[in-house]
Amino acid sequence: MNATSPLYELKDLSKRYTRGKETVTIFDALDMTISAGDFIAIMGPSGSGKTTLLNLLGGIDRPSSGEVHFEGQRIDNLSQGKLAKWRAAHAGFIFQFYNLMPTLSAAQNVELPLLLTRLSGKARKDRVKTALDIVGMGDRARHRPGQLSGGQQQRVAIARAIVADPKVLLADEPTGDLDRSTADEILETLQLLNAEMGKTIIMVTHDPAAASHAKRELHLNKGRFEEKGKA
Amino acid sequence: MFKQTTAVTLLNLRSIPQRWGMSLATVLSIALVVGVLLGFMAMASGFRATVDGAGSDDVAIMLRGGAMAEMNSNVSRDEVRLLEAAPGIAAGAQGDPLISSELYVVADALRRTTGTRSNLALRGLGLHGPELRPQFSLVEGRMFEPGAAELVVGASVQREFEGFSLGETVRLGPNEWTVVGIFSTGGSVFDSEIWTDLGVVQNLYQRGSGVQTVRARLTSPDDIEVLREHVGNEPRLNLEVLTERDYFARSAGGTVTLIEWAGWPLAILMAIGALAGAWNAMYASVDARTRELATLRAIGFGGFPAFIAAMVEAIVLAFLGGLVGAGATWLLFDGVSASTLGSGFTQIVFAFAVTPGAAVQGVILAVIVGVLGGFVPAIRAARIPLLAVHAD
């Protein structure tokens, strides 16, 4: 794979929901490419389909028609089990409400994706420590989510998203629940992961200030993208 | 897969305290089911043990043909004479046959625990009567004198009823008696009886010279056939010949079966209730963790570990319920005395016995409740849609 080849290619992608007799079209015949190493902010009005798009990219939802390719491999038609393996290997998810397991410590939460690998216990511990250090949570490894602030929980969640070293991070409103300065810290961490570790990041946000941390901003409206140059 | 399953299972179990109300309700409802079942089984096995302990193979009991119980039987003096000469009956130290003619009437006395009057068996027996009870021993005092209004009292009677201490005068019906001894037959039904001389009962209760039953020590258990054949061939004897064990089995069998047959349906009915409870609790458990389970799926975990985890949770809760139920039953009931109406309207005192076998059955029932109650919620856990990661 060379630097110019796209990480994602969406071909003729459509997503429709039927509610009773009505059919709601979220996207229709959407084409799009995302290059490796990009940091994209997706903005748009509520209900425009931002989360839906992220779900399709992350392989946790399937399109009504069209194709999703990742590194040249079509993923939208993989079996459930293969898709789960694909997610484990390639995608890291970051959610608005962190989605940590409340009964597990930070380290145990971060370790979860590694339980799906063949790594030894020792190797897993090392990786967990590295991931927590990267997000600046090395000294909170034994804390439970309930003992951490929102920003700290999101950092742990980011550590969990990167611990298995996926190529892409998919973040849905990662700062939606945080105050401005905490949000900026999280965004700087994401920028760092993009710049230094080469993670491709696709982030959905309502917040123009958050979006400004990305390399590109895409506005989704009525199933179409318009690109805005950086302010 | 194993690592995944263990991780999800542990995750699940650790989160039980967050849902402790529901989980506790599940444990307790299952404990209750097991408790009820074991209570009945303990009653049945305690009763059976008491009754079994009473019957010997080498004691024959003879009663009027067709009379199911001693109370309904009568044996005339002439018949007793004929029996004294019958074959198969062992001889005592003086060479006389080991035979005891017995007459059994109902008396009543004050129960210590309830303060109400209950029926008691007053048995008049012949000289050899006590010898025919294999574990008979005098615990205190002496035997009654023939012809005197003296009583020896079974240990259970003394324990459960007022006024039977050694030396006390007791009023039974119109007559006054003196307690001269306390006996034990090792916890058998006879411990619930009061004994005196046959002649005195015949006299005070105006029963003439007839008796109800004749007991005899057999030369060997097999000689029951010899005796039975002899009695059958003697036209002047219209008597049924049974070993004492068979006689008790016949009269107690009904009670044991009744207790067991009342216990199981009730326990199963309650188990269905507990099943609904477990089902409900497991649904609530899965629902409460919908977002967690979906998040695990998004990370790449499979659905099967979620299924196993939910099943393990259900089984653990049920197993705990089973242990609590069995433990509580054992603590509360094992060895506790109870009494029931024996044959002939008298109280048979017996101890509840929580046997290990019954406890195991109770715990198995609990686990079955857990498996059935957890199954559908566990399938639901395995099929939580991935999009539930966004649920709040």
Ligand SMILES: Nc1ncnc2c1ncn2[C@@H]1O[C@H](COP(=O)(O)OP(=O)(O)OP(=O)(O)O)[C@@H](O)[C@H]1O
């Ligand atoms: N399971 C579903 N069934 C029917 N309609 C759905 C379903 N999921 C999403 N939709 C609809 O699809 C549209 C896009 O939803 P989506 O969640 O992608 O929007 P969004 O851009 O993320 O909005 P927000 O900014 O509020 O998060 C909405 O109109 C939503 O109601």
Ligand SMILES: [Mg+2]
């Ligand atoms: Mg959304």
